Amino acid sequence: MMKKLATLALAAFAFTAPARAEDKPAKVTVGYLNLVNAQLVTKHLGLLAKEMPGVDIKYVKVGGGGDMLRAIAGNDVDFGGLGNPPTAIGATRALPIKGILVINLLDYVESLVVRTDKNISSLKDLKGKTVAAPFGSTTHYLLLQALKDEGVDPASMKIIDLAPSDIAAAWLRGDIDAAWFWEPNLDKAVKNGGKILITSGEMTKRGYPTWDIGVVMNAFAEKYPSYVEKFIKAECEGIDFWLKNPEKTAEIIAEELSLPLPDATRMMKGTGMVPCNKQLTEEYLGTTAKKGKFVDTLVSTADFLAKQERLPKLLPRADFEAFIQPAYLEKVVGR
Amino acid sequence: MAIPMSADRTQRRSWRPPTISRSMLLSTLTVAVLLAAWAIVTEMGWANELFLPKPQAVWAAFVKTMTKGYQGATLLQHLGASLYRILVAFALACLIGIPLGVVMGVSKNARALLNPLIEFYRPLPPLGLYTLLVMWLGIGESSKLSLLFLAGLPGVVISTIQAVTSVDPVYVRAAQSLGANRRHLLFHVYLPAAGPLILAGMRISLGFTYTVLVAAEIVAASAGIGWMIWDAAKFLLSDVVIMGLIVLGLTGVVLDLMMRSIAKLLMPWSRT
Numbered sequence: 362m363m364k365k366l367a368t369l370a371l372a373a374f375a376f377t378a379p380a381r382a383e384d385k386p387a388k389v390t391v392g393y394l395n396l397v398n399a400q401l402v403t404k405h406l407g408l409l410a411k412e413m414p415g416v417d418i419k420y421v422k423v424g425g426g427g428d429m430l431r432a433i434a435g436n437d438v439d440f441g442g443l444g445n446p447p448t449a450i451g452a453t454r455a456l457p458i459k460g461i462l463v464i465n466l467l468d469y470v471e472s473l474v475v476r477t478d479k480n481i482s483s484l485k486d487l488k489g490k491t492v493a494a495p496f497g498s499t500t501h502y503l504l505l506q507a508l509k510d511e512g513v514d515p516a517s518m519k520i521i522d523l524a525p526s527d528i529a530a531a532w533l534r535g536d537i538d539a540a541w542f543w544e545p546n547l548d549k550a551v552k553n554g555g556k557i558l559i560t561s562g563e564m565t566k567r568g569y570p571t572w573d574i575g576v577v578m579n580a581f582a583e584k585y586p587s588y589v590e591k592f593i594k595a596e597c598e599g600i601d602f603w604l605k606n607p608e609k610t611a612e613i614i615a616e617e618l619s620l621p622l623p624d625a626t627r628m629m630k631g632t633g634m635v636p637c638n639k640q641l642t643e644e645y646l647g648t649t650a651k652k653g654k655f656v657d658t659l660v661s662t663a664d665f666l667a668k669q670e671r672l673p674k675l676l677p678r679a680d681f682e683a684f685i686q687p688a689y690l691e692k693v694v695g696r
Numbered sequence: 697m698a699i700p701m702s703a704d705r706t707q708r709r710s711w712r713p714p715t716i717s718r719s720m721l722l723s724t725l726t727v728a729v730l731l732a733a734w735a736i737v738t739e740m741g742w743a744n745e746l747f748l749p750k751p752q753a754v755w756a757a758f759v760k761t762m763t764k765g766y767q768g769a770t771l772l773q774h775l776g777a778s779l780y781r782i783l784v785a786f787a788l789a790c791l792i793g794i795p796l797g798v799v800m801g802v803s804k805n806a807r808a809l810l811n812p813l814i815e816f817y818r819p820l821p822p823l824g825l826y827t828l829l830v831m832w833l834g835i836g837e838s839s840k841l842s843l844l845f846l847a848g849l850p851g852v853v854i855s856t857i858q859a860v861t862s863v864d865p866v867y868v869r870a871a872q873s874l875g876a877n878r879r880h881l882l883f884h885v886y887l888p889a890a891g892p893l894i895l896a897g898m899r900i901s902l903g904f905t906y907t908v909l910v911a912a913e914i915v916a917a918s919a920g921i922g923w924m925i926w927d928a929a930k931f932l933l934s935d936v937v938i939m940g941l942i943v944l945g946l947t948g949v950v951l952d953l954m955m956r957s958i959a960k961l962l963m964p965w966s967r968t
Contacts, residue, residue, distance in 0.1 A: 427929070427930045430932060434744070434746055434747070434932070450931055450932060454746055454932050455746075456746075493916070496927060496930065497927075497930040497931060519918075520918075521835070521916040521917075521918060522916065522917070522918070522923075522927065523835065523915065523916050524915075527830060527835070527915055527916070530827075530830060530831050531830070531834065531835045531916070534831070534834050534835075536834045536835045536836070536916075537835075666931070669767075670766075670767070671931040671933070672931065673933075
């Protein structure tokens, strides 16, 4: 509602003020995921406010991909972040967003943990066991992909849908034998009779990368293109800070997520951060002329979800290529 | 004065069949208007299809889930899983709640002993309770049944207490003066007189059980209408979500109708 009023006010202002090249948004809302990445650094150091003086900046913490999709669909944010399965869902359901920035890669912050006393040394040993994963998340996707690759029928085990905090509780009770999920709860399972069988980073090497991408609402990008660049610039500064000052970053993350410092350090190391000038390579976003491998990941994720009947259809590759928009980042890094 | 009134009454009685069909007509009208509004809003493109799909899309989701199923179970299997949970929990709530309510209604001491418990947990939000239940009982069927049971119990207990305490003492004294003992009183005075009110409480309690179904099936379920709704919402499949809600609503109405007709058979004197 406030947002609508703000747009109205802006529209009125646009009529009275002399024509200018581009208006300034009154307010920018950034939805950020409850994850360990450099967005926390950007937020903590107020880098976005420095880029956008006079703009009211609001950060909203969003629990997971599903909630972020709802926030985007409800036009509650200007910028957001999404993992590849929710991104594939959003792009297929034609949500008005574009992917503009790699916010993090998922390495061992996400892992498949198995009970040490159950003699599970490969995915085949999961037959007849109870395995948990939050459905619709990156780890649910990786679990099913990994099983498929090793020729293990998912129906031969009991795969259940649990939120990360519930997985930790169920693990401590002994209700589940394995789970693919993420920090900070992952550590509780490892410390209580668990060992890690596969990490999400290993799945990247097998050709199933998982990542989170920064997105912007189309309407905002059309109206304030230079503010999209300012946003990217601030996030890039955060990424650079992360890469150059690991100790200080760990302190910031510990404070932002109320975690003990050793946990924050471990989670940081398990998260991949890509410097902005590298994001325009084949491996990641690619360039406007030639989009990178992120498109491949989106296509294969969407294909997987469509086969699971969680998406009504698989869109042509061109739609996913149109979703990835490196143009803003290209301007920021000066290509 | 008395004559026109009775005339009025007989007249009304003779007009009864039309009034019933009239109320049915009005109810049908409400449904028809809602459906028409839904169709118009979606056909004209006034609503984002992501949030409000067309009625045809919801129907298609229904047909598909009936025949092919949703994530490994057909609609009837999902419905069966949910109804099993609801009915078992509700039956337990009645089996424990009604005797408890009768005892608390008849005996002031029992009421004083048990009231703190019931009054304390009754207003607790079910989701808050659920996290504890999952920790205590695990992620299996028992925590789901307990949550549904706890949601249904207070309605039955409280309405039974109220029903028993509001039994006209004249009935009790009349029965006692004819030599009725406590057993006679219970089965021939208290229960029959309190029956209709207890039944009203049972209907409300079934409604409460229904309201926590989705919450109960969020944790580690792989079948059930509540789980289906929850899962589909994650993937923005709003046609499945709306279809699930309609199915849930309709089964609720059917269950309520069944309870009312059973009550009419058992207690012809009840007016529900």
